[in-house]
Amino acid sequence: MGMIIKIAFRNIGRHKRRTVLSALTIAAGLIVFICMDSMLTGVDRMSIDNLINLSSGALKIQTADYDKDKESFPLNLTLDSSLAPLAAALAQNKRVSHVTRRTQFLGQLSNYDETVPVVGTVVDPAADTLVFGLKPYLTGSYFGADNSREIIIGRQLAQDLGVGVGDNITLYALTKYDSRNADVFKIVGVLSTADPGINHSGVFMTFAAANDFLDLENSTTELDVAVARTGSLPAFSAETRDIQKHLQADFPSLRVNSFLDLGAGVMELTHAKRMSGFIIMGIILVIAVVGIFNTVFMSVYERIREIGVLRAHGMKPQEISAMFVLEGVITGLLGSVLGCVLGSLLNLLLVTKGIPMEKVAGSIATASYGIAGNVYGEWNVAATVVVFVLGIAVATVAGILPARRASKIPVTEALRFN
């Protein structure tokens, strides 16, 4: 075996350019995959974090009837009768870190020239910041102590209506008792988030304001729950699912949705992104297979006489085959090591510096992914190990066919070959 390894190594060294080219093809596949996986994982994390932070919380609890009719944001399907037992159940669960209540409604915002449909969200200003993370995206200020005439609106909405922080604007809506109401509110803050829904049609007000404006009487249509986040996203997802399952069992008349249900679209997009990553890597690895197949085949072709000599001296066909397969394996190993090292170095930049996605992909693309600002890569050691092994496996497979061909050449033909 020692001599076979020696011959294989030296032959690889003899055709440096060809070997380097094949190894680089594999390395390129691995680099693309490592960086792509890192960025996709980063985008996924950011999308899901934004989903939880901006709109869904870890869990969202509504009545089952509300859930069925949620597109119309009915103000009469409230949680009020279940709030006390729900609060008690959630307080007992140590994994639940914070709870807040919200009520959503449909309305229209008008500057007298233009009227834009909006989705209003009534919040408990103190508790809301513990479950949702809107404040970092806010220009202006959050709700003050006297907030009964204050609203916060989305950036795009403000731009569409030509208003900003400090301006007054009229809000129209149906009250809880289906009577029309209009009132003037002062814009205290403008939100620029990664959630296009908030940016384009989001209006936030406090219960103090809504009690008066919507005749709300502190009615709550949803309870939003924050779950303490420890460990990886899959672990967090599993934990959230577990709490969801128990709550749903305890309160069958309610509908408990997790961020996984509410972000089904994001999850589908995540899956699609992963698939596209695998497809791209697959294409590059197919190119690598062809490259290595060609390299080993050329090597076989150039050394047919050598194969004849070795066979004449009694080397067995499988040993000849092993020698050429080994050349494929060594090339694959070189490519995999190179790919993992260069891929990891490049990923270090992605993890520490990130990519300004809006500049790279445009604001529409980033909005559809629910992301904003710099997107940072993530380390995925398991994926790196898998592609390292895959790189070698691909090279081995690519080497097998020409190696088998080499072992089957009749000795007399091989010795006559010029």
Add this chain to the structure above:
Amino acid sequence: MPLLDIRNVKKEYRKGDKSVTALSGVNLAIEKGEFLSIVGPSGSGKSTLLNIVGCLDTPTSGSVLYNGRELGGLSEQQLSDYRRDNIAFIFQSYNLIPVLTVRENVELPLVIERKYSKAEMAQKALAVIESVGLGGMADRLPKELSGGQEQRVAIARALVKDPLVVLADEPTANLDSTTAEDVISIMQRMNTERATTFVFSTHDLRMERHAKRIITLRDGAIEKDERRQ
């Protein structure tokens, strides 16, 4: 009992639709220690006969016996083992492995044999390299050698495992006359000192002159079998 007994060996090739007869019923007995030359014009069947004797090729009919053992019907693995244990080859164009040094090339048959330790292989290889006059060149690569030196390495490689038979196909064809004489004398010396049987095909009259027995082939059949003292 002859070392090699070739009985009524025929070899036919298919060339397109035609059948070409390379050997037509050759009978030949080769004793241990012979220095035998196979001569004849191109296409007379010299190389085919050598290939069959060396188990590189199989006859269409007839049989080859080595020390009384019939070689027909052996599997590819068994033929590999037979070659490994009994036969060595010297080729017209040397056929050294270009990525291996002189010593590694010479060690190659021993590596394939798997009977010796690393140290024993190195010792045997260096001794035979010395005996063909290439002492001090053990660490050179084939590309650093002249044609004559390469053929000496090929001879060393053939002799390192002390084979009973060395088959050489036109071993001096690519060498100048002085180098060819050197190579012939080395082969003769090995034949005398080690009683190694040499069977070689040649067009080279100098080689023919040194042979103790000359088989002349024509159209795939033995035309003449001459023995010399």
